[in-house]
Amino acid sequence: MLLADDDTAITEQLGPLLERSGFDVRTAHDGTAALAAATGAPAPDLVVLDVLMPHMDGREVLRRIRADGAWIPVILLTQVGESTERAMALEEGADDYLNKPFDPYELIARMRALLRRSRTGLPPLASSRVLRAGALRVDRTARRAWLADRELVLTPKAGALLDYLVTHPDELLSRERLMEVLWGWESASTTRAVDNRVAELRRALGDDPAAPAWIETVTGEGYRFVPRVEAER
Template sequence: MTPAAAPCVLLVDDEEAITSTLAPYLERSGFRVVVASDGEQALEALGREVIDIVVSDVMMPVLDGRELVRRLRREERWTPVILLTKIDASFERVAALDDGADDYLGKPFDPPELVSRIRAVLRRTTGGRPLVSAPTLLADGLELDRAARRVRVEGDSRELTPKAIALLDYLMAHPGEVHTREHLLQALWGFEFAVTTRAVDHRVAELRRVLGDDPQRPRWIETIAGVGYRFAGEVRAG
């Protein structure tokens, strides 16, 4: 049997000090790596190479990471993208997801965490349009219309607060992945907007109450004791 080809990562960053150390690490982790120094070079590489995932810095000359994602999504090119953002800028994290990125990672970061994020994104995007870019998410009687911010259970509309809908959206777009409360705070609130991780627990409680999801026998949202939460149901794009 012929072994499967290594997934190809397009690493985009204008700092040679980063690409010269990170590219070999990714190769040692089992990936093939193509390097570009800005968004324009990245688009050229995407035109000539078979790229499985893009890992791109946000702040770059010529064409930055956010505009790179926007161009790809406008052209309905669904190569998954992880954006590398400044860890202290919550607006960048929100913008990364709004622009169509599949995930983000704050700088500075640990290379092993980046490898884990790459593998997780590849698992959930292989074989079609990624969930993060789908207009509707469906899971065992639960429907989330992302544009209208409307939620239905078995066809019946359910009223949720905007933050609860945002949390449901994030969990459904990352099914099967365990998210710590701290990570959810960083992704959806920004640490400066929430004093305690109880903010996440309150929104999970709201989701369970309104959706009718029993925490003892969860249909959708599962508590991972001592860690956080994950979306347990199978999700498909609508």
Template structure:
């Protein structure tokens, strides 16, 4: 990442959004470049010196998700925050699976976007894929194969329900970040799934039981009363590695 002003590429075909958002981002310390479509975004990233991309999903021609797919296919590890719409829960889930680092629903508050951008930049590792695009993550004795949706603790595979794994996946890719319960409902269940926050608490209890995590002295997941949860263990990438026994991948989904 740049040592001074982080270079932010803002990609949106709506000039009303780019003209209004660009000066706000600039005042908050970002060096902003604007791209009006996905093709221009690909050119800007290929030219180098972009620290983070804020990418609208709904654009004519090359939309945001296809732009993201091409960035990852071409080996670009620049972090990406998607701007999407409330009713697109399935689209959000697929985009996160394809390597987006975070997303924000439209309409959004500029301050929240800046907070999310800074959070992504804090957890970005220089010279390698971001945590959201790394296939395998390691936190101490815990190994998570994100593509196979399997996890191991001290070398032994642990059994997790699909929702519990999706919850673990989001938390481990956002270490040291307090993730609110409403945010977890968006990411793991989607707005179209009529569940309450108790569903999150039940899945957190499942994770703690399986991972032998004491909530009073957490190794993995800390409760932030009245807010949500945070993954507290240091997380590293094991890009290119393969979890034990990955020749038998589990078929697990977000739903």
């Protein structure tokens, strides 16, 4: 895998940690080096990309990797918490993102989840505009969702939550991670805001929390989106 960050203090620590977890790590310290390493041969299985780098920023590198064709999973280390920045990161085709400072084991968990998905040979979910899960159809670019023929009416946050859930199916998503995804921060006291949005989604999907077909609560840990998700061509 490729790790791109201009801060050597970070790469010097993260590299060995990832290697100890079984990854074969190459590092790059600026945008052009990162792009060369990502598009050259042998191609990395996954790229962890910092956004602010000299010569070319991470988002530009990501754009060019995507333009190059082959879909390599990319995790963006976004530098700012503003929701528009995050939305842009996802629209440009990042598979996931993580705010600094992050828990290294969280990063490793997300990397493993992405590799699990890419090794199945199935098309990556992040690149698909329309996703299907049973009777649910989500148009990600239009930000609309339908259950059978009925369109779901959701608040913007619930919509963003649904988008994240369908692109990360069958993954244990902690409340803190969902807080970070939806608001860009973790709540100091409770993550009730996430619970409220999940409740709203469950109501809209007609899900029974006691016997969930859509969103499962993993007690003490978080939530999991249960159904299989496919990209619609």
